[in-house]
Amino acid sequence: MAxxxxxxxxxxxxxxxxxxxxxxxxxxxxxxxxQMVIEPxxxxxxxxxxxxxxxxxxxxxxxxxxxxxxxxxxPRSGALILSTRRLNRIVEHAWGxxxxxxxxxxxxxxLQQTLAEHGQRLALDPLWPDKATxxxxxxxxDSGPLRIRFGSLRDLIIGITLALPDGTLAKxxxxxxxxxxxxxxxxxxxxxxxxxxxxxxxxxxxxxxPREIRTLSFSxxxxxxxxxxxxxxxxxxxxxxxxxxxxxxxxxxxxxLRFEGTTAGCDAQIxxxxxxxxxxxxxxxxxxxxxxxxxxxxxxxxxxxxxxxLLPADLGTFLNSxxxxxxxxxxxxxxxxxxxxxxxxxxxxxxTDTGALLSVLQDLRKKLExxxxxxxxxxxxxxxxxxxxxxxxxxDALALMRNIKAQFxxxxxxxxxxxxxxx
Amino acid sequence: xEARILGQFRAIVGKGLIAEASELHTYECDGLTNLRVLPxxxxxxxxxGEVQAIVRIxxxxxxxxxxxxxxxxLSGGALPVENGVVISLARMNRILEVDLxxxxxxxxxxxxxxxxTQRVAPHGYFFAPDPSSQSVCSIGGNVAENSGxxxxxxxGFTATHVMALEVVLPDASIVHLGSRALDRPGxxxxxxxxxSEGTLGIATKVVLRIVKKPAVIQTLLAAFNSTNEAGAxxxxxxxxxxxxAAIEMMDNLxxxxxxxxxxxxxxxxxxxxxxxxxxxxxxxxxxxxxxxxICTQCGAWEIRVAQSEAERAVVWKGRKAAFAAxxxxxxxxxxxxxxxxxxxxxxxxxxIERMSAAEGLRVANVxxxxxxxxxxxxLYDGRIPGQEExxxxxxxxxxxxxxxxxxxxxxxxxxxxxxxxxxxxxxxxPDLETMQLVxxxxxxxxxxxxxxxxxxxxxxxxxxxPYQPHPLEVAGVAQFF
Numbered sequence: 001m002a003x004x005x006x007x008x009x010x011x012x013x014x015x016x017x018x019x020x021x022x023x024x025x026x027x028x029x030x031x032x033x034x035q036m037v038i039e040p041x042x043x044x045x046x047x048x049x050x051x052x053x054x055x056x057x058x059x060x061x062x063x064x065x066x067x068x069x070x071x072x073x074x075p076r077s078g079a080l081i082l083s084t085r086r087l088n089r090i091v092e093h094a095w096g097x098x099x100x101x102x103x104x105x106x107x108x109x110x111l112q113q114t115l116a117e118h119g120q121r122l123a124l125d126p127l128w129p130d131k132a133t134x135x136x137x138x139x140x141x142d143s144g145p146l147r148i149r150f151g152s153l154r155d156l157i158i159g160i161t162l163a164l165p166d167g168t169l170a171k172x173x174x175x176x177x178x179x180x181x182x183x184x185x186x187x188x189x190x191x192x193x194x195x196x197x198x199x200x201x202x203x204x205x206x207x208x209x210p211r212e213i214r215t216l217s218f219s220x221x222x223x224x225x226x227x228x229x230x231x232x233x234x235x236x237x238x239x240x241x242x243x244x245x246x247x248x249x250x251x252x253x254x255x256x257l258r259f260e261g262t263t264a265g266c267d268a269q270i271x272x273x274x275x276x277x278x279x280x281x282x283x284x285x286x287x288x289x290x291x292x293x294x295x296x297x298x299x300x301x302x303x304x305x306x307x308x309x310l311l312p313a314d315l316g317t318f319l320n321s322x323x324x325x326x327x328x329x330x331x332x333x334x335x336x337x338x339x340x341x342x343x344x345x346x347x348x349x350x351x352t353d354t355g356a357l358l359s360v361l362q363d364l365r366k367k368l369e370x371x372x373x374x375x376x377x378x379x380x381x382x383x384x385x386x387x388x389x390x391x392x393x394x395x396d397a398l399a400l401m402r403n404i405k406a407q408f409x410x411x412x413x414x415x416x417x418x419x420x421x422x423x
Numbered sequence: 424x425e426a427r428i429l430g431q432f433r434a435i436v437g438k439g440l441i442a443e444a445s446e447l448h449t450y451e452c453d454g455l456t457n458l459r460v461l462p463x464x465x466x467x468x469x470x471x472g473e474v475q476a477i478v479r480i481x482x483x484x485x486x487x488x489x490x491x492x493x494x495x496x497l498s499g500g501a502l503p504v505e506n507g508v509v510i511s512l513a514r515m516n517r518i519l520e521v522d523l524x525x526x527x528x529x530x531x532x533x534x535x536x537x538x539x540t541q542r543v544a545p546h547g548y549f550f551a552p553d554p555s556s557q558s559v560c561s562i563g564g565n566v567a568e569n570s571g572x573x574x575x576x577x578x579g580f581t582a583t584h585v586m587a588l589e590v591v592l593p594d595a596s597i598v599h600l601g602s603r604a605l606d607r608p609g610x611x612x613x614x615x616x617x618x619s620e621g622t623l624g625i626a627t628k629v630v631l632r633i634v635k636k637p638a639v640i641q642t643l644l645a646a647f648n649s650t651n652e653a654g655a656x657x658x659x660x661x662x663x664x665x666x667x668a669a670i671e672m673m674d675n676l677x678x679x680x681x682x683x684x685x686x687x688x689x690x691x692x693x694x695x696x697x698x699x700x701x702x703x704x705x706x707x708x709x710x711x712x713x714x715x716x717i718c719t720q721c722g723a724w725e726i727r728v729a730q731s732e733a734e735r736a737v738v739w740k741g742r743k744a745a746f747a748a749x750x751x752x753x754x755x756x757x758x759x760x761x762x763x764x765x766x767x768x769x770x771x772x773x774x775i776e777r778m779s780a781a782e783g784l785r786v787a788n789v790x791x792x793x794x795x796x797x798x799x800x801x802l803y804d805g806r807i808p809g810q811e812e813x814x815x816x817x818x819x820x821x822x823x824x825x826x827x828x829x830x831x832x833x834x835x836x837x838x839x840x841x842x843x844x845x846x847x848x849x850x851x852x853p854d855l856e857t858m859q860l861v862x863x864x865x866x867x868x869x870x871x872x873x874x875x876x877x878x879x880x881x882x883x884x885x886x887x888x889p890y891q892p893h894p895l896e897v898a899g900v901a902q903f904f
């Protein structure tokens with residue numbers, strides 16, 4: 001206890017009393033209420049805070065904009081929330097080199113606004129850009145429709161600074177787009193849910209803001225024709241920057257397409273699309289259709305929101321599986337999927353027992369996993385979380401993942417239990 | 424090597440065992456020919472099972488092993504280690520599956536890069552990473568080095584195009600990293616494995632992503648009086664918000680060599696630019712006009728646009744042959760692979776010119792200008808005593824210059840044996856120690872390509888933290904295996 005008390009006082013001395021407070025109910029993570037919240041002011045303070053916490057055996061839950069704190073398994077324990085909120089500086093926008101160095105606590109929107117001053121952008125469209133921070137987006141590997149053209153974070157991040165539990169502050173990668181010197185820790189940290197180290201800073205390659213953006217949408221008669229259309233679009237030599245499917249229990253699948261570039265380029269591709277999609281009915285694109293995914297997080301409760309991945313050609317079959325499962329149970333559902341094979345599904349299970357819901361989810365997960373896909377439960381009643389690993393199976397690589405965790409965080413300080421397989 | 428162990432290896436691979444000194448010489452170096460080490464034996468397995476059986480023996484007997492593809496690497500990554508064996512994947516060269524609807528191809532590591540594109544080209548697809556050695560280099564080697572090529576500016580590196588891998592780990596277990604679908608839950612293991620230069624295990628199967636061939640490809644060739652003028656055009660093109668498929672630059676010495684070698688018909692100029700745009704026809708034509716205007720404004724005095732596939736092939740032939748062409752103008756040369764922020768190009772080029780003059784050695788420059796990846800070729804005559812050492816020193820000093828300008832010591836050739844000492848100039852000790860935590864997780868005994876990439880080896884501590892079971896596991900409601 002004395003060690004813990006000493007650690008609190010060391011942490012207070014490190015970050016200043018005004019940046020440390022007792023945790024409140026809203027700081028709880030899946031029912032686990034930490035004792036303190038600290039907000040270090042720079043990467044060095046993050047590293048030193050981690051060292052103090054590790055020394056005293058205090059588990060640390062990293063937090064950025066707190067938009068996705070309910071993702072992952074419930075933590076085994078957590079004494080301290082380490083917020084990166086104050087690491088919100090855009091360190092450098094080297095617009096001539098099309099790179100940017102940014103603090104982990106900077107919101108996506110703030111970064112994007114700064115980059116736009118020079119006609120550039122980070123070609124990513126994550127959830128809740130006004131609140132989500134760069135560190136949190138990286139830790140959860142969030143991405144959106146743009147990835148069909150620009151890839152996901154692993155293709156955009158070129159450098160990282162990580163604070164490790166032993167107080168090491170380590171850099172990897174660099175400020176140039178092309179660089180194969182040493183192991184690619186930016187990729188390892190991306191999607192690691194803060195279990196290896198706390199991201200304090202990241203460097204990205206940038207893309208130009210497009211000259212013109214055009215969206216068109218179609219309604220299809222069923223899952224089969226939807227999937228055929230989406231595959232046909234990908235099998236021709238157009239270059240869409242978004243191919244999205246929206247579907248639900250009360251509607252037939254709709255497909256949204258986006259093109260960016262010159263007016264002539266967009267026009268020609270739209271013309272080509274209309275030829276390919278001649279069997280589908282063109283509809284007016286809903287306002288803000290490229291943020292459709294974020295709407296899956298609102299509606300009647302209790303609900304479950306999952307991320308699923310699959311091979312692009314399996315999307316129609318998967319849609320039919322959901323429809324079949326929900327029809328017998330009368331659960332409303334909606335999904336938004338990107339044609340590359342990443343989607344989000346919301347099921348509203350009002351008045352049903354969680355056991356039946358879980359069994360449907362596990363059945364869907366099994367179908368996906370046997371074909372190389374996955375189903376990760378992002379938001380659900382705690383009762384469901386207590387009965388399954390929200391991440392699904394890591395396959396035969398789990399031991400290797402545990403080895404990596406043990407090397408970076410040997411005493412299990414960071415986000416214990418929240419990651420796959422209880423990592 | 425003990426006869427007992429050779430016998431065990433022979434039992435696995437039969438005639439795929441090479442232990443005769445005269446035959447081993449073929450494997451004593453890779454594309455970096457000035458470093459040579461004779462291995463104890465070379466093994467040529469034909470299946471994952473055979474690789475696993477070999478690694479099992481290596482693990483038991485503590486024999487270091489070096490995986491080798493086609494041996495075209497330029498940083499000594501496949502240089503054998505003393506007392507070790509080479510495991511050549513050349514005989515595991517089958518394309519196992521082509522899945523066009525999902526744009527995936529499954530290959531064995533010995534498959535040649537260009538063969539993947541050849542196989543899927545009739546269906547309008549290609550495999551994007553295109554290192555200059557693509558007609559001979561293997562996918563396994565591309566995976567080890569995270570190979571790029573001229574077109575990675577737009578299409579990304581090997582890591583972008585590897586979805587999943589089957590790997591034999593140094594402890595001889597077989598694991599599957601990643602999946603055919605995107606975003607497999609868990610750590611991004613393909614992300615860390617690709618580019619690890621053979622130090623984390625041996626890939627025995629690779630799931631690749633293929634890309635639809637663009638509707639139109641046009642390549643513009645522009646001649647400038649100097650590389651500075653050409654460099655200004657590059658900045659102009661990028662500044663106009665374009666993302667070309669490739670932007671390549673060659674200086675006069677490189678042009679002379681390419682002309683002498685493959686007669687690409689390049690104009691004799693101070694700075695030559697190749698700009699390739701691809702995409703929808705309407706888009707490419709419009710933007711190519713703009714590229715031409717920018718080049719003219721920056722002083723280009725000759726501009727040609729290759730329209731047909733045959734014309735493009737000729738234009739690229741000179742560029743892709745540039746390294747080998749140096750043999751036409753110099754008895755010996757060293758290829759370097761530095762990266763700089765693109766805006767530092769004029770400063771770095773004039774500094775290289777100064778260093779070259781001071782050292783009295785010619786330096787030819789070939790580079791992927793769009794992403795700032797320089798390939799300075801330091802020319803020398805090995806017959807003149809001391810000149811090789813001076814050439815080495817100059818090439819290393821060029822890398823130091825790249826680091827000083829905020830760049831990297833390697834953009835695509837890897838660190839390997841050649842540049843491991845340079846890692847300390849680019850990274851601080853804690854950075855290198857942290858990277859090696861990954862090594863310790865994959866290969867605590869450091870048997871897989873030991874001694875490469877890092878200047879000093881981190882001793883892998885025993886795992887101090889015992890595994891803590893998750894409450895779900897204790898409750899028996901979830902199985903973690």
